[in-house]
């Protein structure tokens with residue numbers, strides 16, 4: 001293991017977890033703490049140490065940096081730029097900041113436009129105020145529209161909007177309404193999420209009101225078709241973009257690229273050739289660094305992430321990497337689900353009819 005660390009591998013993708021929120025949303029299981037200046041200070045100190053430590057072990061020359069959370073837009077533009085400037089930016093292509101509309105106003109957006117951030121992911125979730133309130137979001141739909149217009153005004157030309165579907169008591173009409181509003185804003189990218197409620201979240205008692213699996217699957221296919229009719233290309237099971245605006249960072253996750261995660265709860269994946277390692281930082285603001293770098297099953301990781309892409313996985317690349325033929329090794333699974341797979345131009349991929357149930361099929365490879 002240590003020898004892999006010493007090989008000074010080049011890493012081109014960075015995730016930074018900003019673990020603060022103003023208030024916890026009712027459905028959220030992500031790690032975050034109540035925002036305070038003292039906590040941000042402690043976080044900044046530890047983050048710098050973590051970046052320095054990893055910089056001694058890897059050559060970090062990022063093409064993409066992704067600020068996720070939590071609520072990254074709780075940090076000031078100055079703080080965000082200070083983090084960005086810790087890295088060698090000679091090859092940088094994409095820097096994404098997840099923003100909660102509740103935290104945005106014009107002076108913040110104007111300051112953000114002066115940083116190196118060039119992609120915004122805006123947590124819209126719904127265009128129905130009753131749904132937003134039930135989810136415990138701190139913004140209403142008016143705030144979303146205003147934030148979006150201000151981002152445009154300040155020259156952000158690569159904006160992604162999030163939509164959650166499968167909400168308690170939601171109808172197809174509700175989904176169509178929010179989706180229509182989101183499309184009308186004309187973002188470059190849209191990510192869709194199916195609501196799932198863990199037992200420890202406040203909204204869990206409403207699980208009984210979530211529409212049936214059949215209904216939620218119908219919502220998924222409705223959203224997908226509507227987006228494609230509106231010139232969005234689907235490049236991953238839950239991600240759609242206008243031509244040329246697929247997220248380079250997220251594509252790295254699904255394309256077997258190494259990445260480092262900084263901050264509490266952040267995850268990393270790295271290694272060369274056949275040996276790949278994963279780590280997941282601890283959810284502790286004082287001391288989140290872990291030394292638990294576990295070797296992964298590279299072949300399974302390659303399949304589970306690669307098949308999420310609509311282009312699928314290259315049979316040639318699989319053979320080169322693992323010295324076996326995918327179609328032979330997994331013949332049983334492919335035979336069982338033959339209606340859900342297709343092979344095209346040397347790639348094996350899911351049929352769209354399999355997208356919504358892809359997780360269940362993927363588990364059979366494990």
Ligand code: SF4
Pocket residue numbers: 020021023024025028029030032069070071100
């Ligand atoms: S703002 Fe995001 S990370 Fe924070 S509680 Fe809400 S959903 Fe979770």
